[in-house]
Amino acid sequence: MKYAGKILLADDEAHIRKYLSLIIRQLGKPTLIEAVNGQDALSVFEREKPKVVLLDVNMPLLGGIETLKRLKAIDPDCIVIMLTSLANRETVEQALENGAAGYIRKDTPKEEIASVLTELIEAALEPRTP
Numbered sequence: 001m002k003y004a005g006k007i008l009l010a011d012d013e014a015h016i017r018k019y020l021s022l023i024i025r026q027l028g029k030p031t032l033i034e035a036v037n038g039q040d041a042l043s044v045f046e047r048e049k050p051k052v053v054l055l056d057v058n059m060p061l062l063g064g065i066e067t068l069k070r071l072k073a074i075d076p077d078c079i080v081i082m083l084t085s086l087a088n089r090e091t092v093e094q095a096l097e098n099g100a101a102g103y104i105r106k107d108t109p110k111e112e113i114a115s116v117l118t119e120l121i122e123a124a125l126e127p128r129t130p
Contacts, residue, residue, distance in 0.1 A: 002028035003121055006050035009034050010041035010067070011083060012059045016106060020054065020083070026114050027121070038062025042070055050078070052121055054104075057084040057091055065094055072099040079124040081117065 007030045011017050017034050024032055033048050035041035037059045045053065053071060057064035068080050082095045082103040092103055102120045104113055 003052075004029045004031075005052065006031045006033060006048055008041060008045055008048065008050040008053045010036075010038065010044075010053065010059065010064075011056040012036055013056075016056070016083075019110075020113070023110050023113050024054075024117070027117060038064065038067035041067050042074075045071055045078075046074065049075075051125075052079045052081070054081050054083055054117075055100075057082055057095070057103075065091070065098060068095060068098050068100055079121060081120055 007024055009017055009020055009024065009032060011020070021032055024030060033044055033050060035044045039061045041053070041055065042062070055064050055067060059067070064082060068082070071078055071080055076099070079101045080099065082100045083106055084091065084103055085106050095103055101124050102116065104116055108116070
């Protein structure tokens with residue numbers, strides 16, 4: 001897949017944003033936009049209108065699940081992929097119930113992160129049949 005759309009990467013840890021940005025660039029030629037917390041992510045989302053959002057679960061000011069809910073209220077069709085250090089079942093279920101396309105653990109090997117991102121984005125962008 002060669003994805004050339006906008007991707008918003010929201011994570012409060014700079015080294016995680018840097019690491020993931022290197023992986024994201026393998027997906028094609030996306031325009032990568034970064035946010036450092038949930039409130040920042042909402043502002044950037046409304047201004048830039050990305051189709052794909054990678055969203056950390058644990059962030060200051062506004063957590064990932066609440067940010068997810070607000071993003072989906074703004075654009076129900078946006079593709080939100082949750083990022084987490086600890087994938088506990090309750091958080092994963094809550095994210096999926098609120099419209100996340102999937103989740104990725106941050107300690108996943110980079111090749112697998114690229115593969116999962118590709119699969120989730122392709123599946124979300126597939127035309128839906130009535």
